[in-house]
Amino acid sequence: MPLAFLFGYAELFRRFGPEAMLYVLPMVLALTVMGTFWGLSVQLVTFREQGILRRFRVTPVGASAMLGSSLISNYFLTLPTIAVEFYISRSLFHMAGLGNLLSVFILVTIGIVTFASLGLIVASVTNTMQETQIINQIIWFVFLFISGATIPFPMLPRMIQNVAVYLPATYLVSGLQRAMIEHANLLQLGSYLASLVGCGLIAFIISAQLFRWEPEAKVPRQAKLWAAAAVVPFLLLGVWETVNGDLRSHAMKNLQTIREPYSLERIEH
Amino acid sequence: MLLGATIEVNNLTKRYGDVEALRGVSFAVDEGEVFGLLGPNGAGKTSTVEILEGLRTPDGGSVSVCGLDPQTSGAEFKYVIGAALQATALPDKMRVHEALDLFGSFYPKRRGTQELLGRFGLEEKRNAFYSQLSGGQKQRLALAMALVNDPRVVFLDEPTAGLDPQVRHEIYGIIEELKKGKKTVLITTHYIEEAERLCDRVAIVDHGKVIALGTPRELKQRSAAVTRITVRMAKPETNGALSKLEGVAECRTEADDYLLYSTRVPRTIVALVKHLEEQNNELVSLEISTPTLEDIFLELTGRRLRD
Numbered sequence: 001m002p003l004a005f006l007f008g009y010a011e012l013f014r015r016f017g018p019e020a021m022l023y024v025l026p027m028v029l030a031l032t033v034m035g036t037f038w039g040l041s042v043q044l045v046t047f048r049e050q051g052i053l054r055r056f057r058v059t060p061v062g063a064s065a066m067l068g069s070s071l072i073s074n075y076f077l078t079l080p081t082i083a084v085e086f087y088i089s090r091s092l093f094h095m096a097g098l099g100n101l102l103s104v105f106i107l108v109t110i111g112i113v114t115f116a117s118l119g120l121i122v123a124s125v126t127n128t129m130q131e132t133q134i135i136n137q138i139i140w141f142v143f144l145f146i147s148g149a150t151i152p153f154p155m156l157p158r159m160i161q162n163v164a165v166y167l168p169a170t171y172l173v174s175g176l177q178r179a180m181i182e183h184a185n186l187l188q189l190g191s192y193l194a195s196l197v198g199c200g201l202i203a204f205i206i207s208a209q210l211f212r213w214e215p216e217a218k219v220p221r222q223a224k225l226w227a228a229a230a231v232v233p234f235l236l237l238g239v240w241e242t243v244n245g246d247l248r249s250h251a252m253k254n255l256q257t258i259r260e261p262y263s264l265e266r267i268e269h
Numbered sequence: 270m271l272l273g274a275t276i277e278v279n280n281l282t283k284r285y286g287d288v289e290a291l292r293g294v295s296f297a298v299d300e301g302e303v304f305g306l307l308g309p310n311g312a313g314k315t316s317t318v319e320i321l322e323g324l325r326t327p328d329g330g331s332v333s334v335c336g337l338d339p340q341t342s343g344a345e346f347k348y349v350i351g352a353a354l355q356a357t358a359l360p361d362k363m364r365v366h367e368a369l370d371l372f373g374s375f376y377p378k379r380r381g382t383q384e385l386l387g388r389f390g391l392e393e394k395r396n397a398f399y400s401q402l403s404g405g406q407k408q409r410l411a412l413a414m415a416l417v418n419d420p421r422v423v424f425l426d427e428p429t430a431g432l433d434p435q436v437r438h439e440i441y442g443i444i445e446e447l448k449k450g451k452k453t454v455l456i457t458t459h460y461i462e463e464a465e466r467l468c469d470r471v472a473i474v475d476h477g478k479v480i481a482l483g484t485p486r487e488l489k490q491r492s493a494a495v496t497r498i499t500v501r502m503a504k505p506e507t508n509g510a511l512s513k514l515e516g517v518a519e520c521r522t523e524a525d526d527y528l529l530y531s532t533r534v535p536r537t538i539v540a541l542v543k544h545l546e547e548q549n550n551e552l553v554s555l556e557i558s559t560p561t562l563e564d565i566f567l568e569l570t571g572r573r574l575r576d
Contacts (some may be wrong), residue, residue, distance in 0.1 A: 051358040055414075058322050058352040059375045060344035214324070 002032040005150075006085055010093045013258060014044045014156070021095035023152075025085065026176030027032060029104070030149045033111040033168055036074050037143075038136055041119035043098040044070065048123075053213045063211040067120050067204065075112045082108055099180030103189055110193060111172045114200030118168070118230060120207035143169040148177075153251040158163050165247060166238035168199050174247055181254045191237060196231035206230060209212045275300045275422060275453040276321065281330035283316050283477075290316045292477040293330070298470075300421075301451040303444070306470035307458060307562060313477040314457035315355055316523035318426050321455065322352050334422055348376060351420035355427050355457075357411035365391055365410055369417060370397065376418035389413040391441070405436035412443055423447060425456045429463060433480075441466060461563045473566060479568050489560050495519075495559040498529040498537060503551035514540040 006028040013020035045054050056066060089095040096147040098104075122139070145151055146160050147169030156164060164170045173193040178184035186193065206226050210219055239246050274297035281425060283291040284482055293312045298304040306314040319325045321332055321341035323346060332339060337346040359368055366382055373379040386392045389409040402410065408428065415423055425444070429437040437460075444467050447454050458464055464471045465485045473481040473488070481488055500511075506527065514519035516533030531537040534557065545552055 038291055047360070051354075054324060054384070055354060055357055057360065058347065058350070059372060060347040086549055144419060170476060 002028050002035065002081065002085065003088075005031055006088060010089070014093075016258040018094045018096040021089050021093050022099060023098065023254060023258050024179045025089045025095060026087075026180050027149050027173060028085055029082060029108060029176050030111070030147070030169065030173040031144075032078060032085065033108055033172060034115050034140075034143050034147075034149065036112050037115040037122075038080055038140055039117040039119070040070060040074050040130055040237055041117045041122040041136060042129070044120065044123035045126060045129050048212065049129060049215050051215070053173060057213040058221075064208045064214075067208055067211065070120070071116050071204075074116050075109070078112050079108075094238055098202060103179035103184055103186055104176060106186060106193065107172065107175050107196075110196045110200065114196045114203065114207045115172075117200045117203035117207060121203045121210075123232055124207040124210035124212065125219050125227045127218050142167065146170075147157060148173040148251065152255050154248070154255050161248065162242070165241045165245070166234055168196060168231075168234050170247070171195060171234070171237065174251055177254045178250055180252070191240070195233040195237040201229055202232065203230040205227065234237040274298055275302075275335055276304070276455060277331075277333045278317065278321070279331045280431045281317060281320065281332060282328045283313075283320065283325065284328050291320075291330075292479065294474070294479055295330075295432050296472050296479060296482060298453060298455060300453055302469045303448050303454040303456065303467055304470040305456050305458060305464040306474050307461070307464045307468075307471050307566075308474035314474055314479075315426055317474070318424050318455060318457050320528055321348075322350065322354075322424050324354075340346070342378075348378075348418065350424065351415035351418060351422070352424040353408075353411040353426065353428055355430070356409070357414070359399045359410075361398060363399045364396050365399070365402070366395040368410060369413060372414050372504040373417045378419060379417055380419050385413040390439070391491075395502040405432050405439070408432060408436070408440065409443075412440065420452070422453045422455070425454060427457055427458065427459070430460070437463075448497065460464050460560055461566075464562055471562065471571065475566075481565065485562060488565050489563065495530040495532050496534045496560065498531055498534065498541075499554075499556040499558070500527045500529060500541065501525055501553040501555075502527070502545065503553055504548075506548075506550075510544060511541075515542060516540070 009024040009027065010021065013024050037226070053066075075230065086098070108246055118139075122132060122135050126135055146156060146164045147153075147167050148156070148164070149169060153161065153174065155221070171192040175184075175189050178189060182188075199210065206229060210226065212219065276298035278296050281294040282289075282546055283292050294313065294317055296304070306317060308314050316325065320327050323338060326340060334346065335349045337349070339346055362370075366386065369382040369385055373382060386395050386494055389412060391406065391409060391413065392408055399407070399410075412425070412428065414426070428444070429440050432440070441463070444456065445453065452574070456463070456467065468485065470482065470484050471488065474480045505525075509520075511517065511527055513527060514529070514537055516531045516537035517529050518532055519530040521528040521530075528535060529541070538555075542552075
């Protein structure tokens with residue numbers, strides 16, 4: 001799906017020149033990274049429903065090792081897609097430069113771990129595939145449309161922007177755009193990275209605690225509340241961002257790299 | 270309870286909602302013994318074995334395997350056991366050799382993938398996806414995976430259920446090898462011939478309780494079920510003397526055959542031979558049919574195993 005978005009966006013933004021790709025590619029990279037959330041949760045629930053997990057349970061493999069290995073394999077399966085997206089942007093659409101590659105690489109790495117961990121939480125708190133699909137759809141819809149991954153952040157209504165600053169996806173998209181367009185280094189992206197790491201870490205620990213090997217083992221409703229703790233780092237970052245953050249100004253500045261046909265004055269008001 | 274038994278199960282209880290699956294199951298399995306849990310579907314066999322594997326927690330009672338508690342002993346326990354679950358499932362796109370490599374990598378001590386592929390007749394399928402295997406091949410892979418860590422104790426939950434007779438006999442051969450290798454094996458089954466052929470001792474389980482326990486021979490001897498001796502003679506008997514032979518509870522005729530139902534087979538045969546000599550008669554054929562575990566199950570429960 002992200003590759004389809006890449007071709008679609010590239011076509012849409014073609015007339016604004018190769019600089020536009022520096023704005024477009026981060027959106028596509030973010031979609032790819034966020035997709036790990038969906039893939040891992042579905043895979044894990046499928047394995048549980050098919051009784052595959054219970055075969056692992058009679059081996060010395062523990063829940064953390066099981067989840068950790070899923071994250072790692074997911075990471076290495078996602079990296080080639082990221083590389084292909086870079087290659088296509090550069091060779092087919094003549095993207096102007098590569099941005100700060102180290103920052104992009106770290107953001108992608110931490111992003112995959114964080115979003116895949118959020119997927120693990122969904123897999124841990126849902127009891128059936130149907131439930132997993134419904135929750136995934138809701139979360140995915142939010143990530144997709146109000147994080148800046150499909151509609152540029154400055155173009156979102158102010159009210160939506162106020163909600164978006166509490167989402168991990170927003171910081172992933174914004175961080176990648178800053179790394180690509182502004183060449184932002186790791187220090188400049190520190191708060192974004194710290195929140196992604198915090199969110200990923202909490203999500204991983206909680207999912208390991210709530211992990212179930214058996215399809216018939218149900219999660220008590222109270223335990224599901226623990227899953228909400230994973231968003232605490234982004235609640236804190238959202239509050240900080242609302243009070244004195246610079247996410248909006250960076251997003252606006254970066255959108256200016258593809259000035260037309262958007263009227264920035266109209267967007268600002 | 271035997272002191273120092275490899276597997277100990279003590280007054281085990283387990284309930285699923287309103288259903289009482291186990292109602293005080295107790296037995297012990299010695300080192301190197303092949304022990305069978307025989308019973309119909311829903312008797313509590315799988316619940317018992319899954320508690321022993323650490324997959325389920327008991328509601329009451331206690332279990333130990335090699336002196337370890339499956340619930341609390343962690344990796345130390347997992348290193349000594351191997352298990353073929355009632356339904357082993359693997360990802361469709363996992364190859365046969367990958368499954369053995371992966372599961373082998375979990376243990377400090379392991380058997381080689383090549384050796385296992387050879388032993389379980391899976392060499393030709395080493396690169397096949399799990400989804401491409403037949404039922405028998407999947408079951409052979411499940412057994413190979415259960416033995417990948419060369420375990421002390423092997424749990425086999427209905428290892429031949431749903432397989433054709435040829436594959437079933439292949440699997441019997443594998444289990445007999447385990448027996449020769451002095452592995453402790455706990456096998457659940459509802460196949461009589463499996464229990465009789467493979468098991469040193471058998472616990473007959475019904476409605477969550479052990480209703481009989483012993484070697485297949487002991488169980489048969491303990492049973493009130495009688496042995497049938499089918500006799501054909503050169504000259505027919507007409508005076509009813511056969512029914513008066515020692516140990517004969519009942520005598521029937523069926524075409525040219527005499528069916529003697531005996532509670533003391535050796536004595537009946539000696540008496541029969543003497544009788545034939547006295548009558549100047551000759552024995553044409555003699556066939557002894559001992560009661561099967563199926564007969565014993567029927568006698569104990571009033572039902573057949575697969576009712």
